[in-house]
Amino acid sequence: MEIVIALAFAAVVLVGADRLLLWMENRGHIHWRRKGRKDLSAELTTELDSMLSEQPRR
Numbered sequence: 001m002e003i004v005i006a007l008a009f010a011a012v013v014l015v016g017a018d019r020l021l022l023w024m025e026n027r028g029h030i031h032w033r034r035k036g037r038k039d040l041s042a043e044l045t046t047e048l049d050s051m052l053s054e055q056p057r058r
Helices: 002-026 048-052
Strands: none
Touching: none
16 A cells, blocks of 8 residues: 555656646746757867866967
C-alpha cells in the first residue's frame, strides 16, 4: 500500500510542477518552451589559453 501512495504522491508532484511551469510561462516569467534551445554553434567561443593569458582584454 505504501508503494501506491508513494507513486501517487510522485505523480501529483510531477503534474503540479508541470502546471506551475506552464503558469509561470503564461505570465511571462520563463520562456523555455516557446524559444527552444539556444544554438550554441552560433555563440562566440573563447579558447582556454586566451582566457588564462596575462594579456589585457580587448
